[in-house]
Amino acid sequence: MWLIRYFDEKVDEMFAKGLIHGTTHLCVGQEATPVAACTALMKQDKITSTHRGHGHCIAKGADVAKMMAELMGRTTGYCKGKGGSMHIADLEGGNLGANGIVGGGLPIAVGAALTSKMLKENYVVLCFFGDGASNEGSFHEALNMAAIWDLPVVFFCENNQYGMSGSVKDMFRIENIADRSQAYGMPGHVVDGNDLQEVYDVVQAAVERARRGEGPSLIEAKTYRWKGHSKSDGRKYRTREEEAEWKAKDPIARFGQRLIDEGLATQHRLDELRKKALEEVEQAVVFAEKSPFPTIEMLEEDVYAL
Numbered sequence: 001m002w003l004i005r006y007f008d009e010k011v012d013e014m015f016a017k018g019l020i021h022g023t024t025h026l027c028v029g030q031e032a033t034p035v036a037a038c039t040a041l042m043k044q045d046k047i048t049s050t051h052r053g054h055g056h057c058i059a060k061g062a063d064v065a066k067m068m069a070e071l072m073g074r075t076t077g078y079c080k081g082k083g084g085s086m087h088i089a090d091l092e093g094g095n096l097g098a099n100g101i102v103g104g105g106l107p108i109a110v111g112a113a114l115t116s117k118m119l120k121e122n123y124v125v126l127c128f129f130g131d132g133a134s135n136e137g138s139f140h141e142a143l144n145m146a147a148i149w150d151l152p153v154v155f156f157c158e159n160n161q162y163g164m165s166g167s168v169k170d171m172f173r174i175e176n177i178a179d180r181s182q183a184y185g186m187p188g189h190v191v192d193g194n195d196l197q198e199v200y201d202v203v204q205a206a207v208e209r210a211r212r213g214e215g216p217s218l219i220e221a222k223t224y225r226w227k228g229h230s231k232s233d234g235r236k237y238r239t240r241e242e243e244a245e246w247k248a249k250d251p252i253a254r255f256g257q258r259l260i261d262e263g264l265a266t267q268h269r270l271d272e273l274r275k276k277a278l279e280e281v282e283q284a285v286v287f288a289e290k291s292p293f294p295t296i297e298m299l300e301e302d303v304y305a306l
């Protein structure tokens with residue numbers, strides 16, 4: 001969780017200094033959801049991600065140096081510096097890709113799960129998406145298709161309370177997005193997205209169910225993004241008091257305290273891990289800075305048209 005937080009805070013800082021271009025969406029405050037969900041997966045399992053995907057990538061095992069290089073437009077990045085923040089894929093690590101199209105990962109997850117079932121590969125696909133994405137047509141088509149074919153997919157909604165500037169309070173007439181599972185005949189669960197253990201327990205049960213061939217589940221994790229939607233967001237659509245309330249529920253501090261209370265870690269050990277994460281991010285920047293930019297000749301390499 002520290003690695004995700006420090007990575008995104010560094011990206012924020014570098015963006016402000018003009019060292020990273022394009023756009024980026026930070027998941028600071030939402031670290032428990034990707035870490036818990038990906039911990040419940042096995043190496044061969046796959047994920048699909050979103051535009052807010054740095055945490056998903058890191059939790060599925062991506063190399064932060066290659067991620068930083070991608071964001072800084074260097075050839076050593078995951079897409080040789082030509083994709084940026086929203087197009088990081090790590091096929092070897094089972095990450096089928098971040099996605100700039102809201103709701104775009106849902107059909108990809110269903111296709112991958114269908115492949116797993118037809119080829120008897122026994123991997124599960126965990127599909128990350130946001131509350132806003134659950135109002136896209138692709139969400140409804142994907143859930144229905146996964147349900148009728150009993151596909152091994154776990155639909156995981158990170159409800160961070162906002163889609164750009166639209167609050168879930170204004171965008172839904174239902175209390176829980178997970179209630180939509182009923183319309184498609186699959187189990188639905190609501191969890192505290194800032195409680196790592198709670199998210200892990202629910203995702204693990206859904207993953208096991210999928211692996212047994214019993215079909216998909218829909219999980220909604222209630223969480224919050226501390227930063228704005230993207231760049232140049234003055235956060236005028238919400239109050240500083242609301243932000244403070246959620247910051248008091250910091251998933252990293254909560255989990256750290258739990259480990260200490262249960263005698264599983266000391267403050268000293270947690271500080272060591274925190275320092276290690278910070279160093280890894282600093283080293284990632286050094287690696288990226290030393291890497292070359294793509295040349296004009298590389299522009300059309302790796303471009304496909306079907």
Ligand SMILES: Cc1ncc(C[n+]2csc(CCOP(=O)(O)OP(=O)(O)O)c2C)c(N)n1
Binds near residue numbers: 102131134
């Ligand atoms: C199909 C599509 N429509 C609109 C957009 C513009 N857009 C980018 S992010 C976003 C909000 C998505 O909200 P949510 O799914 O809740 O994810 P969050 O940003 O909250 O993590 C929108 C509308 C887009 N990229 N793709």
